[in-house]
Amino acid sequence: MVSKPISILQTRIMNDEHFQHGGTNIHYLEKKLGLQEK
Numbered sequence: 001m002v003s004k005p006i007s008i009l010q011t012r013i014m015n016d017e018h019f020q021h022g023g024t025n026i027h028y029l030e031k032k033l034g035l036q037e038k
Helices: 004-015 028-033
Strands: none
Touching (some): 004 028
């Protein structure tokens, strides 16, 4: 069983227009979660 926060995150990622068009890289999730330093 998948936890609710994980399924919410998965839904947000799958609905993201940039993700759907491809071209994402290893830093995509870091940016999405605000973990990457600017």
